[in-house]
Amino acid sequence: MKVRIKAGRERKLLGRYPFGHAGDILDADAGISAGDVVDVHAEGGAFIGRGYFNAEGATPLRMLTLEREDIGEAFYRRRLRAALARREGRITGTDALRVSHAEADGLPGIIADKFGSVLSVQLRNAGVERHRDLILRALREETGATAAFERSDTGERRKEGLDLRAGVLWGDLPDKVTFHEDDLELFFRPLEAQKTGFFLDQRDNRRLMRRLVPEGGTFLDAYSYTGGFSLHAARAGAKAVAVDKDPVALGTLEAVARANGLDRHTGVRLGDAIEVLTQLEREGRTFDAVVLDPPTLAKRKDDVPRAKRVFTDGTARALRMLKPGGHLLISTCAHYIRVDDLLDAARVAASEADASAEVLDVTYQPADHPWLLAVPESLYLKSILLRKD
The missing domain is CATH 3.30.750.80 (RNA methyltransferase domain (HRMD) like)
Known part of the structure; x- marks a missing residue:
């Protein structure tokens, strides 16, 4: 079975970009079933490679190889x-x-x-x-x-x-x-957890924030899920507050904290993160370190402005509660949200909070979540680390 690509559109595929979108497809043989492996050809007939084809899929063509090799x-x-x-x-x-x-x-x-x-x-x-x-x-x-x-x-x-x-x-x-991560024994219930079970992509950032929170300090983990950041902070000797709207995830956090002897160092707040942050601010709470790590928020480019407003609202509240010299990590797992978008949101938030801060670092996903030069979409996790003046 064969699929042909419009003239000029083959260049990106030959450059190892793996996605052929609907506008790239010139024609396809009749009788191709969803998910069949097809030979991909340029409009003039030259062989490009092989890939999966699904005419009804959001991305019809997914390249596998530029060689004539068996896909088995x-x-x-x-x-x-x-x-x-x-x-x-x-x-x-x-x-x-x-x-x-x-x-x-x-x-x-x-x-x-x-x-x-x-x-x-x-x-x-x-x-x-x-x-x-x-x-x-x-x-x-x-x-x-x-x-x-x-x-x-x-x-x-x-x-x-x-x-x-x-x-x-x-x-x-x-x-x-x-499983273990450094000196923590972690666990989750596989058929109750979100996605693949645990967010391994924040491993490096968890270690980063653990190094920054002072022993005896206070730590706020907004959008915590099962509290990986909170558990690392607690192991460092801080008092952590984890905020999430998923009661199952917070229940897992409490169970893992008990198993690690950290239950006295971790607390949970169930609810919408922005609403809980507002309540914590009203209570006069302050923190030495804060993590703001919401879910994807922007699955399309059109979602970015609304997502930036959520980041601004959360960051402003976090900055008002952050102690001078404290650290704030703002993270996104959305491909469409750029580092500049995070910086823009944080800049507006700092103005709203009447606070100033230094950008200390920009971090990305770890090595087991590769970011390929030829595949811009493979970069998705971006974080900025701020220190409040």
Whole structure:
């Protein structure tokens, strides 16, 4: 089966950009089923490569290779071995890491996180769904995971015309998936947690904020989820307050804190983060360090202005409660929100809070969430670190 690309549009694909959008497609052979592997050709007939094709998908073409190679189990195993080799020696102090970061590892639609000996898997598009058995065998063999569960219950699958799926894939899945990050023993319930179970991409930022919060200080973790930032701050000797609207996540935080002997150093507030921050400000609370890490907020470019207002509102409240010399980390996991957008929102917030601050650092996602030069969309996690004057 063959798909042809409009003249001039092939350049980006030959430059290793993995997405062929609807406007790039000239025509496609009749009879292609959703998720079929197709040969991709330029308008003049020259071979470009091979990829998954789904005419009804939000992104019809997802490139796999620029070679005439078979897309079978051996292909997926080679790509997974390359992904693991890329991470070798770069992720330390933990037994949890992302082993496949979709297009950034040459594996479109495959997200896999390993927690100890347990693998969490998302299959996000029609192509990987068609090759489900091949991919799962490759993941099992190359990662050595003794148990695995699936959390293919994201909106991306609906855009591909696929049903949502979640459940045990293989092995004896424990009720609690346990792993460690530095000197913390962490866990979550795999079929109750959000996404793949735990946000591994904030690992470096958690360590950063742990170093900055003083022993005996106070720490505010807004949009905390299961409180990774809070637990690190508590281990450093601070008193942490975690704020989230998910009662299950906060319940997990409290259980993990007890298991680590940190329950006296962690407290939770259930509710909308902006509303809770407003209440904390009314109570006269102050903090030595604050993290503001909301969910995606901007899934389209049109969402960015509204998202910036949320960041401004949260940052203004955080700055008013932040002690002089205190640190504030503002983070976004939205591709469409740029570092400059975070800085703009923080600048407006500082004015509203009548505060001044220094930008100390800009951080990005860790090495097990690769950011490829040819794939701008692979950069998504951006954070700015401020110190209040």
